[in-house]
Amino acid sequence: MTRLPSAPPARVERLLGAVLAAAPYRDDILGDLRESFEDVARRRSLWYSRAWYCGQSVRLMARYAWRLRPATPARRHTMDRFLIDLRFVVRGLIKRPLFVASIVVTLALGIGANVAVFGVIDALLIHPFDLRDVDRIVMPITTSPKWTGHRETVSSADFLDWRRDVQNGAIEHLAAVDWWDANLVGRDEPERVLGFFVSPGFFQAFDASPAMGRVFLPEEEIPANAKRVILSDGLWKRRFGADPSVVGKTILADGEQWTVVGVMPASFSFPMRAELWAPLVFGEKAATNRARSYLTAYGRLARGHSLDEARAQMAAIAQRLARDYPETNAQLGSQVLTVSRGMADVGVPAVLALWQAAGVFVLLIACANIANLLLARAAEREREIAIRLALGSSRGRVVRESFLESALLVLLSMPFALSVAWLALRVMHGLMPARIIRYIAGWDHMGLDAWTIGAAFLCAAVAALASATLPALHMSFGGVSDALKADGRAGAGPGRQRVRRALVVAEIALALPLLVAAVMSASTITKFLTSWQGYDPDGVLTMRASLPASRYPDAASQTRFASRVIDELTTIPGARAVTVANVVPALDSNWRRPIEISGRPLDGRAKAPEVDYRAVSPQYFDVLRMPVLSGRGFTTADRDTGEPVAIVSEAMARKFWPDGAVLDSRIRIANGPWLRVVGISGDVVHDWFDGQQPTVYRPLAQAPIDTVTIAIRTDGDPMGLVAAARAAVARVDNQQPLFDIMSERSVLTERTISLKYIASVMAAFAGIALLLALLGLYAVMTFLVARRVREIGVRMALGASQRDVVRLALSQAVRLTAIGVAIGALLAVALGRAMEAGLLGIVSSDIRLTAALAGVLALTAVAAGYIPARRAASVDPMTALRTE
Amino acid sequence: MKSQGVYLGELEQLILLTVLRLDGDAYANPIGEALASSAGRRVARGALYTALERLEMKGCVRSTMGPPVAERGGRPRRYFTVTPTGLAALRASRRVLLGLWTGLESKLGTP
Numbered sequence: 001m002t003r004l005p006s007a008p009p010a011r012v013e014r015l016l017g018a019v020l021a022a023a024p025y026r027d028d029i030l031g032d033l034r035e036s037f038e039d040v041a042r043r044r045s046l047w048y049s050r051a052w053y054c055g056q057s058v059r060l061m062a063r064y065a066w067r068l069r070p071a072t073p074a075r076r077h078t079m080d081r082f083l084i085d086l087r088f089v090v091r092g093l094i095k096r097p098l099f100v101a102s103i104v105v106t107l108a109l110g111i112g113a114n115v116a117v118f119g120v121i122d123a124l125l126i127h128p129f130d131l132r133d134v135d136r137i138v139m140p141i142t143t144s145p146k147w148t149g150h151r152e153t154v155s156s157a158d159f160l161d162w163r164r165d166v167q168n169g170a171i172e173h174l175a176a177v178d179w180w181d182a183n184l185v186g187r188d189e190p191e192r193v194l195g196f197f198v199s200p201g202f203f204q205a206f207d208a209s210p211a212m213g214r215v216f217l218p219e220e221e222i223p224a225n226a227k228r229v230i231l232s233d234g235l236w237k238r239r240f241g242a243d244p245s246v247v248g249k250t251i252l253a254d255g256e257q258w259t260v261v262g263v264m265p266a267s268f269s270f271p272m273r274a275e276l277w278a279p280l281v282f283g284e285k286a287a288t289n290r291a292r293s294y295l296t297a298y299g300r301l302a303r304g305h306s307l308d309e310a311r312a313q314m315a316a317i318a319q320r321l322a323r324d325y326p327e328t329n330a331q332l333g334s335q336v337l338t339v340s341r342g343m344a345d346v347g348v349p350a351v352l353a354l355w356q357a358a359g360v361f362v363l364l365i366a367c368a369n370i371a372n373l374l375l376a377r378a379a380e381r382e383r384e385i386a387i388r389l390a391l392g393s394s395r396g397r398v399v400r401e402s403f404l405e406s407a408l409l410v411l412l413s414m415p416f417a418l419s420v421a422w423l424a425l426r427v428m429h430g431l432m433p434a435r436i437i438r439y440i441a442g443w444d445h446m447g448l449d450a451w452t453i454g455a456a457f458l459c460a461a462v463a464a465l466a467s468a469t470l471p472a473l474h475m476s477f478g479g480v481s482d483a484l485k486a487d488g489r490a491g492a493g494p495g496r497q498r499v500r501r502a503l504v505v506a507e508i509a510l511a512l513p514l515l516v517a518a519v520m521s522a523s524t525i526t527k528f529l530t531s532w533q534g535y536d537p538d539g540v541l542t543m544r545a546s547l548p549a550s551r552y553p554d555a556a557s558q559t560r561f562a563s564r565v566i567d568e569l570t571t572i573p574g575a576r577a578v579t580v581a582n583v584v585p586a587l588d589s590n591w592r593r594p595i596e597i598s599g600r601p602l603d604g605r606a607k608a609p610e611v612d613y614r615a616v617s618p619q620y621f622d623v624l625r626m627p628v629l630s631g632r633g634f635t636t637a638d639r640d641t642g643e644p645v646a647i648v649s650e651a652m653a654r655k656f657w658p659d660g661a662v663l664d665s666r667i668r669i670a671n672g673p674w675l676r677v678v679g680i681s682g683d684v685v686h687d688w689f690d691g692q693q694p695t696v697y698r699p700l701a702q703a704p705i706d707t708v709t710i711a712i713r714t715d716g717d718p719m720g721l722v723a724a725a726r727a728a729v730a731r732v733d734n735q736q737p738l739f740d741i742m743s744e745r746s747v748l749t750e751r752t753i754s755l756k757y758i759a760s761v762m763a764a765f766a767g768i769a770l771l772l773a774l775l776g777l778y779a780v781m782t783f784l785v786a787r788r789v790r791e792i793g794v795r796m797a798l799g800a801s802q803r804d805v806v807r808l809a810l811s812q813a814v815r816l817t818a819i820g821v822a823i824g825a826l827l828a829v830a831l832g833r834a835m836e837a838g839l840l841g842i843v844s845s846d847i848r849l850t851a852a853l854a855g856v857l858a859l860t861a862v863a864a865g866y867i868p869a870r871r872a873a874s875v876d877p878m879t880a881l882r883t884e
Numbered sequence: 885m886k887s888q889g890v891y892l893g894e895l896e897q898l899i900l901l902t903v904l905r906l907d908g909d910a911y912a913n914p915i916g917e918a919l920a921s922s923a924g925r926r927v928a929r930g931a932l933y934t935a936l937e938r939l940e941m942k943g944c945v946r947s948t949m950g951p952p953v954a955e956r957g958g959r960p961r962r963y964f965t966v967t968p969t970g971l972a973a974l975r976a977s978r979r980v981l982l983g984l985w986t987g988l989e990s991k992l993g994t995p
Contacts, residue, residue, distance in 0.1 A: 023933070024937055025912075025933050025936070025937065025962065027959050027960075028911075028912065028933075028959070028961070028962040029912075029929075029933055030957070030959065031953070031956035031957065031959035031960070031961065032911065032912045032913050032929075032956075032961075033929070034955070034956045034957050034959070035913055035953070035955050035956050036913055038955045056929060059928060059929065059930060060929055060930050062930075063928070063930035063931075063934075064930065
C-alpha cells in the first residue's frame with residue numbers, strides 16, 4: 001500500500017533549517033526529523049504528528065541556538081563563556097525555587113517601595129508640570145531678609161516696573177496672574193469656575209497655543225477691551241457642548257458679558273486645572289500700589305539667556321526699586337525660580353525626604369536579607385567551589401558567577417517590583433480626593449514613566465551590587481584547603497558567621513527607627529484628629545459662595561444677601577441654627593489682619609501683630625458649638641449702625657492681655673474704627689500645623705464680606721440637607737452659584753488628609769521593614785542552628801536537656817537582637833528629632849514610645865529565633881551525630 | 885587519558901555499540917530507537933547529533949551519504965560506521981571496566 005507522504009508544517013521546517021544553518025549535520029537533522037514525522041503520521045493523527053514535529057523542532061532549536069555564534073573568535077570566546085556561566089547559574093537557580101521566590105519577593109517589596117516614593121517625588125517635585133520646555137519657564141519672586149522664606153506674589157506697581165525693565169532682557173513674556181472665582185450663569189444652573197486673570201503674554205510664556213481662536217492681545221489689558229475670555233477644553237465641552245462656533249459668542253459671568261476669543265487644548269490648564277482665563281486689567285491705582293502684593297508673575301527665559309542672567313537682571317531691578325521707593329521696597333529683593341521650584345509646596349520636600357529615607361532603610365534591610373540568603377547559599381557551595389578552584393577554575397569565574405546570579409535575580413524581580421510600585425501609586429492616587437488633587441501640582445500624572453522606571457533599574461543595580469559583593473568576596477577569598485578539610489559543615493568558619501550576625505543586627509537596627517517613626521506619626525495624628533479642636537465638626541453642612549462685584553457692589557447688598565440667606569435657610573426642616581461667615585474652622589483659606597490695641601501704640605517701624613480674622617453672623621458660635629467663655633456672644637443688635645464690637649479668642653486674650661483685663665478694652669483692625677471687646681470665645685484649631693492661633697471675631701453686619709461660607713447645624717446627616725439648602729439659596733438669588741458643598745467633618749478630613757498620608761505611608765514602610773527583618777533573623781537562626789546539629793547531638797548525648805539546648809540556641813538570637821535594638825534605639829531617637837524638625841512640630845518624639853517599641857521588636861525577634869531553637873532541641877541525638 | 889588513546893563517555897560508548905549492532909543500517913533515527921529499546925535510554929534528538937558529531941571529530945565513526953529518499957523530502961541518509969579508532973577505544977574502555985569489575989563479584993553479586 002502506498003501512501004502519499006503528508007507534509008510537516010513547512011514554516012516550522014524552514015525556521016528550523018534557518019536556525020540550524022551552522023550545524024554540521026543540518027540536512028541530516030532535517031531529513032531524519034522528516035522521516036520520523038512520516039513514521040509518527042502513519043500511526044497517529046495528522047494533528048498529533050504536526051504537534052510532535054513542532055515540539056521536536058523547538059527542542060532542537062533551543063539546543064542549537066546556543067551555537068549561533070558571533071563573528072570574531074575573540075567575541076565568540078567571551079560570548080561562549082558568558083553563555084556557559086549563564087546556563088550554569090540558571091540551572092542552579094531552577095533547582096532552588098524557594099530560594100529564588102524568597103529573594104524575588106524581598107526585592108520586589110524593597111525596590112517597589114522605593115520606586116513608588118520616587119514616583120511621587122518625580123511627579124510632585126521634579127516634573128510637576130506637564131508643560132512644554134518647562135525648564136525655561138520661570139517665576140520671579142520677592143525676597144526679604146525679614147522673612148524666613150520668600151513670597152511668590154508681587155504688587156501691581158512692582159510688576160509693571162519688572163515687566164518694563166526686563167522686557168528686552170533675559171525674561172520674555174513676563175505675565176502676571178490673579179485669582180478669579182468666576183460665577184458662570186447660562187443654560188445650566190449657576191456654577192463657580194476656577195478662573196484666572198492673566199496679563200497678555202501669559203500664554204506665550206508657556207508656549208501654549210489655542211485649539212481654536214486666539215490668545216489675548218496687548219490692547220486687551222485696557223478696561224474697555226478686557227471683557228474677553230478663553231475657555232479650557234474641559235469647560236468648553238462641559239458647558240458649551242463642544243460648540244465649534246463658540247469663538248465670538250458671549251457668555252455671562254459675574255453678571256457681565258464676556259466675548260469668547262479662544263479655546264485652549266486639553267493639554268493646557270495652568271495654573272491648577274484652570275478652566276477660564278480673562279485679561280488682567282491694571283486700573284488707575286495699579287501703577288502706584290506697591291503695598292498690596294497679590295499677583296503671581298511667570299515668564300520665559302529668552303533664547304540665549306540663562307537663569308543666572310535672569311537672576312542678575314531681576315536683582316538689579318529690585319535694587320533700583322528699593323532706592324526709588326524706600327518706604328515700601330526698602331528691604332525687598334528678587335529671586336528667579338524655575339516654575340517647578342517656585343510652585344512646590346514648602347512642606348512637601350520634607351515629607352518626601354522622610355519617605356525616601358524610609359524607602360532606603362527598607363531597601364537596605366532587603367539587601368541585607370538577600371546578602372544573607374546568598375551567603376547561606378555560598379556556604380552550601382563552599383566545598384563545590386573549593387573543588388572547582390582546586391581543579392583549576394579561576395576565582396574570577398566564581399566571582400563572575402556570583403554577580404551574574406544576583407543580576408539575574410534582580411532582573412527577575414523587576415516586573416514584580418514595578419507591579420508593586422504601580423499598585424502603590426494607584427492606591428495613593430485613588431485615595432486622594434479629586435478636589436484636592438488640583439492643588440497639588442503633578443499629583444495627576446503620578447505613575448510609572450520613563451524616569452521612574454529608570455530609577456527602578458538604578459535601584460535594582462545598586463541592590464544587585466550591594467547584595468552580591470559580600471558573598472562574592474567570601475567565595476573568592478575563602479581558603480581552598482580549609483574548605484576541603486572541613487568535615488562538611490560548610491559555612492561554619494567564624495569569619496562568615498560574624499558577617500551574617502552583623503547583617504541581622506543591621507536589619508533590626510534599621511527596622512526599629514522605621515517602626516518608631518511610623519507609630520509616632522500615626523499616634524500623634526490620631527491623637528490630633530480625635531482630640532477636641534474647639535468645635536464640633538459633626539452635624540454641620542457648609543457651602544461657599546463668592547458674590548460678584550457687579551451684582552453685590554457694596555456692603556449693604558452683601559449684608560442683605562447674608563441676612564436673607566440666613567432667614568431662608570432657618571425655615572428648612574432639620575436646620576437647627578444657621579450662620580454666614582468668611583471662614584469656618586479647617587477651611588483651606590484663612591483671613592489674617594493686623595491689629596492694634598488701644599493705649600499701646602506701635603513703636604516706629606515695628607510690624608503690627610497679625611491675628612486670624614473672622615466676620616461672623618450671630619449664631620456662628622452655636623452652629624459650631626464653640627463656647628463663649630466670658631462676656632457675651634454676638635446678637636442681631638450688633639448692626640452696622642450700632643457700637644463696633646469684637647470678640648477675641650482665649651489664645652488672643654492670653655497673648656495680648658496677660659493681666660486678664662480683656663473685656664471692654666479697645667482694639668483696631670487695619671486702621672479701622674476702634675472696637676470694644678465684648679466677649680472671649682474658646683480656641684479652635686484652624687490649621688493643624690499652626691495650633692490654636694489668636695483670633696478676632698467681628699459681627700458680620702459690621703464687617704460685610706463678598707466671599708461667604710454658610711454653615712448649618714442639624715441633628716441628622718448634614719448631607720441630607722443639601723437639596724433643600726440649595727433651593728433656599730436659589731430663592732434669594734437664582735444666579736448665585738454655590739461651591740464646596742460638604743459637611744464640616746469632610747472639610748476637616750480633607751484638611752488633614754496629608755497627615756493621614758504621611759502616617760499610612762510610614763506605616764507601610766515600617767510593616768515591610770519589620771517583616772523583612774524578622775524573616776532575616778528567622779533564616780539566619782535556622783541556618784546557624786542547622787550548622788550546629790552535630791554539636792547539639794553531642795551535648796544531648798552527654799546529658800544536656802532540651803531546655804539547655806533551647807537556651808543555647810536562643811541565647812544567640814537574644815544577643816543579636818539586643819545589639820540590634822540598642823543601635824536601632826539610637827537611630828530612632830535621631831530620626832525622631834529629625835521628624836520633629838521636619839514635620840512642623842506636630843510630631844513629638846517620645847523616649848517612652850521608643851523604649852516600648854524596642855521591647856516589642858525584641859520580643860518578636862526572639863520569638864522568630866525561638867522556632868529554630870525549639871527545632872534544634874527536638875533533634876534526636878543519634879540522628880544528629882550521624883549527620884555528615 | 886590521552887596516553888591511552890581516545891576517551892569515551894558513557895553515551896558515546898552506548899552509541900558506538902549500537903552503531904556496531906545496527907551493522908550498516910545506522911543513521912540517527914534507528915540509533916535513537918535502538919538506544920531507547922535496548923539500552924533504555926531516551927536520548928534527546930539534539931544530544932544524539934551532538935554526540936555523533938563529537939565521535940566523528942574524534943575519529944571514532946565515519947559517515948557516508950546514502951541515496952536520496954522521498955520520505956525525507958528528497959534528502960539522503962547519513963550512515964555511520966565505526967572506525968578502527970572507535971573499535972580500539974571501545975576495547976580500551978571494556979578492558980578498564982572489566983579490570984575494575986574483577987574481584988568485586990562478592991560485593992556486587994547479591995545486595
